[in-house]
Amino acid sequence: MSAQTEPFATMPVAPKPALRRFHQARWDEPIIFELSQPGRRGIGVPESGLPEVELPEDIRRVNRPALPELSQLHVVRHYTRLSQENLGVDLNVDVGQGTCTMKYSPKVNDIFVRDAKIAELHPAQPLDSVQGALEIYWRLEQILKEISGMSRVSLQPGAGSAAIYANIAMIRAYHAANGESHRDQVITTMFSHPSNAACAKVAGYDIITLMPDADGFPDIEALKAAIGPRTAALLITNPEDTGIYNPQIKEFVDLVHGVGGLACYDQANANGILGITRAADAGFDLCHFNLHKTFSTPHACGGPAAGACGVAEKLVPFLPGPVVDKTDNGFVLATPAHSIGKIRPYLGVTPNVVRAYAWVMALGAEGLRDVAEIAVLNNNYLMHKILRIPGASVPWADKPRVEQVRYSWQELSEQTGVHSEEIGVRAADFGVHYWTSHHPYVVAEPFTLEPTESYSKEDLDEYAAILAHVADEARRDPAFVKGAPYNQSIHKIDPTSLDDPQQWSPTWRAYQRKHGAR
Amino acid sequence: MNAHPYIPNTGPATRTAMLAAIGAASIEDFYAGIPAGLRLQRPLNLPAPIRDEQGLIRHMKGLLNQNTDTTEALSFLGAGCYPHHVPAVCDEINGRSEFLTAYAGEPYEDHGRFQALFEYVSMMGELLDMDVVNVPVYDGYQATGTALRMACRYTGRDKVLLSCQILPDKLSKLRDYLTPDIEFTTVLDDSVAAIYLETPDMYGVVARNPRLLAEAAHAHGALFVVGTDPISLGVLAPPASYGADIVCGDIQSLGMHQSFGGGQAGFIATHDEERLVAEFPSRLFGIAPTAVAGEYGFGDVYYDRTSFALREEGKEWVGTAAALWGITAGVYLALMGPEGMREVGETVLSLTRYAMTSLTDAGATVLHPNEIHFREFAIAVSDADALLTSLRAENIFGGVRLSGNEVLICVTERHTRDDIDRLASAVKGALA
Structure with a gap:
């Protein structure tokens, strides 16, 4: 450390530099076990005042668990510091996490779910005591039916992949009910989320993955070759993770229907097409939305989230139960005739159902149309800016983009040796997220930006300026970019131990055993 | 129309500037990839929006207030979702x-x-x-x-x-x-x-x-x-x-x-x-x-x-x-520490046993009475629905209805002896 020797700047204070002089919080916080002192505690627990229950030896805990012992302030301080070493939508221009539809989660909606009328509600209460909660489920279902055009919507799945799984379970049950369990293949596309392939595999299907054709669309000739009597379903995203809307989607659906298969629409990328085009209009039999993406519920570090499965009439009997029905005597629960059963306990992730409902109610039809249109405008504006950065490109550039774009740093990488991941880590030094793409990298050196309706023009200008700056740094000093980060809570990580069974440390006790004193 | 508070670029000036920067005539240009036959030709039929926050709160409160939550009734519901104390x-x-x-x-x-x-x-x-x-x-x-x-x-x-x-x-x-x-x-x-x-x-x-x-x-x-x-x-x-x-x-x-x-x-x-x-x-x-x-x-x-x-x-x-x-x-376990976890376990064990004894005394048939129970036990009655309805009339969510006229009852450290006494008294009255 050196003393202040430079003269102070003079009044007026100079304008801000082009790029933010960001530094992430760096608390250098120990692991919580290292903060422990014997005899401290963070909260009191009521005593029953009753005789203790003597537990027999075979079921009694002998050694007390080596949990940390901290007073309450120190728990609060530790976790508040950790929270500061984290970036949420509320802190950054969160357009770099493409496919994830990072958008503003209105604060007022958090008030509703913290209300005891939701937070302290038990899901097995008498129906007359939960009519408000059931009405919200029912109302959100009506809204999602209108947005998708489907006949019914289940809000039970806990997230997007759980909704994909619920859909494939319904597909399996539908074919079984029709005596067609010999259908053992599911077709998906490389630019659909990996869970489409993975969930269908869990449900017992062989997976056929369609690769993009020369125009970036899933190859319809490959689809024609793949379909047949073994086809159970097509699981497809549209627009795909490239941001390109497949204009032949109806033909895809018709081809699959032609061989007796079902068509299932992963609407994770629905944000740009709300009120523009609907799953039912393209003939889909099933679809799902992610309420934590399109419908604004917070991503919560990776959940709790919520998924919504929409189905056409012929699949209604197979929905997970229960569903909420409106009757003359109020809202009731019913189990569909051939229900696949439970996907999760009780009705669903109620707080997110409440938030999503409140979000739609603040927007209405016109507002949702604005959401879609502004998301698409933002996306095309940002693409226009990114393509001005030397070394950045967009595969299949002549195809219009809807709500996100998968870009490539291939040229920059070939010229500088700097990879997309490394550009992302350096970009974070300026206070933003950045993500490459799902594996495998069909687009070389990929990055995927999805600027939803939440971001302003100035936000997008800032994000593009950061990437332009980092790309320039990569040309001038590639080693510097590869050494990033510099402005984060920690420095560059050596990940090699994470894949070595002799060294990996998935808990503190494993770490101590392998590397320390325990 | 004013800009929506959740959507900064809805203002016409911004829209126009962004379209001009891109060189696009309208936002419609970006939807060129979607065939006309798949386009929705009408506005979505949704409830009218509530664009002011206080109006939204009023609307949501109107729905939420139709619920009676477990701080307003005495609840013994568990079955996978438990009323333990949540530290602030x-x-x-x-x-x-x-x-x-x-x-x-x-x-x-x-x-x-x-x-x-x-x-x-x-x-x-x-x-x-x-x-x-x-x-x-x-x-x-x-x-x-x-x-x-x-x-x-x-x-x-x-x-x-x-x-x-x-x-x-x-x-x-x-x-x-x-x-x-x-x-x-x-x-x-x-x-x-x-x-x-x-x-x-x-x-x-x-x-x-x-x-x-x-x-x-x-x-x-x-x-x-x-x-x-x-x-x-x-x-x-x-x-x-x-x-x-x-x-x-x-x-x-x-x-x-x-x-x-x-x-x-x-x-x-x-x-x-x-x-x-x-x-x-x-x-x-x-x-x-x-x-x-x-x-x-x-x-x-x-x-x-x-x-x-x-x-x-x-x-x-x-x-x-x-x-x-x-x-x-993680926060919970850090707050509780080893002593807190022991104490909550002991309290739940004791209250569970007390509730089993109390309900037996109240005339209910407790299932698996000689086993050690943690937090839950069931009673078998001649008419579970009638019992739960009767308890509900006394503002008690008495338990989760299982098959065979069994009722699953849950007690946690949030309950007091008085709570359990109230349940037992109500059950006794209902079964009498």
Whole structure:
């Protein structure tokens, strides 16, 4: 450390530099076990005042668990510091996490779910005591039916992949009910989320993955070759993770229907097409939305989230139960005739159902149309800016983009040796997220930006300026970019131990055993 | 129309400037890829929006106020969703917008998320006496389904033996989730992948001599998979101590509100054996060194087993699940510490026994009366619906209705002796 020797700047204070002089919080916080002192505690627990229950030896805990012992302030301080070493939508221009539809989660909606009328509600209460909660489920279902055009919507799945799984379970049950369990293949596309392939595999299907054709669309000739009597379903995203809307989607659906298969629409990328085009209009039999993406519920570090499965009439009997029905005597629960059963306990992730409902109610039809249109405008504006950065490109550039774009740093990488991941880590030094793409990298050196309706023009200008700056740094000093980060809570990580069974440390006790004193 | 408060670029001036910058005539240009035949030719038919915040609050309160919550009635409902006390600090931390609104950043700008989740799994590891714990899955049902699938992949076998009573809803989930690869059996032989024991079981019964089941499983080359609620483990033996190979369950008890079923999250734990670790679909976070001495970095342990890395060739799937509840459960365990976990366990055990005795005295038939119960027990009556209706009239949610006129009753440290006395008195009146 050196003393202040430079003269102070003079009044007026100079304008801000082009790029933010960001530094992430760096608390250098120990692991919580290292903060422990014997005899401290963070909260009191009521005593029953009753005789203790003597537990027999075979079921009694002998050694007390080596949990940390901290007073309450120190728990609060530790976790508040950790929270500061984290970036949420509320802190950054969160357009770099493409496919994830990072958008503003209105604060007022958090008030509703913290209300005891939701937070302290038990899901097995008498129906007359939960009519408000059931009405919200029912109302959100009506809204999602209108947005998708489907006949019914289940809000039970806990997230997007759980909704994909619920859909494939319904597909399996539908074919079984029709005596067609010999259908053992599911077709998906490389630019659909990996869970489409993975969930269908869990449900017992062989997976056929369609690769993009020369125009970036899933190859319809490959689809024609793949379909047949073994086809159970097509699981497809549209627009795909490239941001390109497949204009032949109806033909895809018709081809699959032609061989007796079902068509299932992963609407994770629905944000740009709300009120523009609907799953039912393209003939889909099933679809799902992610309420934590399109419908604004917070991503919560990776959940709790919520998924919504929409189905056409012929699949209604197979929905997970229960569903909420409106009757003359109020809202009731019913189990569909051939229900696949439970996907999760009780009705669903109620707080997110409440938030999503409140979000739609603040927007209405016109507002949702604005959401879609502004998301698409933002996306095309940002693409226009990114393509001005030397070394950045967009595969299949002549195809219009809807709500996100998968870009490539291939040229920059070939010229500088700097990879997309490394550009992302350096970009974070300026206070933003950045993500490459799902594996495998069909687009070389990929990055995927999805600027939803939440971001302003100035936000997008800032994000593009950061990437332009980092790309320039990569040309001038590639080693510097590869050494990033510099402005984060920690420095560059050596990940090699994470894949070595002799060294990996998935808990503190494993770490101590392998590397320390325990 | 004014700009919507959630959508900054709705203002016409901004729109025009952005379109001009792109060189597009209108936003319609960007939808050129969507065929006309697929375009919705009318506005969505949705309720009129409420664009002012106070109006939205009024509307939502109108709906919420139709609910009677468990702070307004005396509730003995459990069955997978439990009314344990939620420390204020848990809500404070999981309400921090840095956590609430974050998602999947790298271990640099989201260092805090990685550390908080690493600490969660580490504290769970201490409670469970196991070295590997996953970042949470959706719920305990999912955790159980995956634990059983892990056992089948590990052993190369396809049969599971259930040695306990399971809630019908959970069994429904397992039946679906294990189809078509796995079947249930009642015969223990060398084709069995796992014996599954839940303790406490759906009736709150703590299984006696569980080691015998572990030995039986291991004698046949099967794994012993145990479902439990971690809130019991301050007093009950951790399943690893009597031979469990995989332990699973729900963590809603550890600092999550009931939230009409929205507080569920699942855990799976194993010993640090490479072949078993390889069968986790979930993310596992581990410590890694950084370029600076004394700094903890974090990252994904053994990532190349996941569907993120391998699509359908990965283990089941991984995706957004319930990470914030993991962070919250970590906060809970840090607050409670070893003493708090012991005390909550003792209080629940004592209150449970007191409630069983009180209801017996009130004339109810308590099921499994000679077993040790943790938190739950059932009573059998001649007309369960009539009993619950009668209790409801006294503003008591008396329990969860099971089949066969059984009522499942749950007591936690939130209940007092007076609460239980009130229940017993009401039950006595109803049965009289």
